[in-house]
Amino acid sequence: MLNIGCHLSLSDGYEAMGKDALSIGANTFQFFTRNPRGGNAKAIDEKDAERLSALLKEHQFAPLLAHAPYTLNLCSSNPETRLFAKNMMADDLKRMEKLPCTLYNFHPGSHTGQGAETGIEQIAEALNEIMKPEQTTIVLLETMAGKGSEVGKSFYELRSIIDRIELSDKMGVCLDTCHISDAGYDIINNLDGVLTEFDNVIGLDRLKAIHLNDSLNTPGSHKDRHAKIGEGNLGLECIVRVINHPALKGLPFFLETPNELDGYAKEIALLRGAFTC
Ligand code: FE
Ligand code: FE
Numbered sequence: 001m002l003n004i005g006c007h008l009s010l011s012d013g014y015e016a017m018g019k020d021a022l023s024i025g026a027n028t029f030q031f032f033t034r035n036p037r038g039g040n041a042k043a044i045d046e047k048d049a050e051r052l053s054a055l056l057k058e059h060q061f062a063p064l065l066a067h068a069p070y071t072l073n074l075c076s077s078n079p080e081t082r083l084f085a086k087n088m089m090a091d092d093l094k095r096m097e098k099l100p101c102t103l104y105n106f107h108p109g110s111h112t113g114q115g116a117e118t119g120i121e122q123i124a125e126a127l128n129e130i131m132k133p134e135q136t137t138i139v140l141l142e143t144m145a146g147k148g149s150e151v152g153k154s155f156y157e158l159r160s161i162i163d164r165i166e167l168s169d170k171m172g173v174c175l176d177t178c179h180i181s182d183a184g185y186d187i188i189n190n191l192d193g194v195l196t197e198f199d200n201v202i203g204l205d206r207l208k209a210i211h212l213n214d215s216l217n218t219p220g221s222h223k224d225r226h227a228k229i230g231e232g233n234l235g236l237e238c239i240v241r242v243i244n245h246p247a248l249k250g251l252p253f254f255l256e257t258p259n260e261l262d263g264y265a266k267e268i269a270l271l272r273g274a275f276t277c
């Protein structure tokens, strides 16, 4: 069974996302923990979270994925921005304990001119302050396209962050197909080689989720613009190889393609039909 879903909006609550997922043939989904541009989060309605939990069990969902606001930047050159990000993530991790979701993904950050090495140090330092031994959440670093001063454009950078984390058993990676192609990893012609490199540098046991996106730009462009499945430079054949790759078997796949629900339903049906393993 292919574990697949898409990004959904939290605006109508937690159970509503579960129902939306069911309505489009998904058995998982991703959501922003709060407004994607940051700011205050609404208090969690625990009854709503319990209803979602029951729905997930009844329909045997795969693990869900929470996504931090994309403005969260733990390695900005501005100390106030770093502090703001740290407080927001600490609050998110507290809230996560009330949700039937154990995976929390975030963009490592943009070093804004300080250099990747400094960025990596600052990200790790912040995570070591924020993460707690009692948390049940696994924190995922997302592979990035390398737009601007983004940290996490190579498997080595992600590995360098993980190496500095005290509670590293609570760290994982979310691989974004658009981002790694834009970063220069050739998954169109050499998916095997790229996954072997991931295994050698980070370890496939760290890989907990896949963002499944086509890319509007060519490999190595460092752009990060998602395309619908089969309508970008990766193409349907490449995406189908990804969902069927034995190294990725059982992982949850999340579409972040430019779609409304009906478009997502079509992509999910297309990919379920192309799933062979
Ligand atoms: Fe992301
Ligand atoms: Fe992504």
Ligand code: ZN
Pocket (backbone or CB within 6 Å): 176, 178, 179, 224, 225, 226
């Ligand atoms: Zn992206």
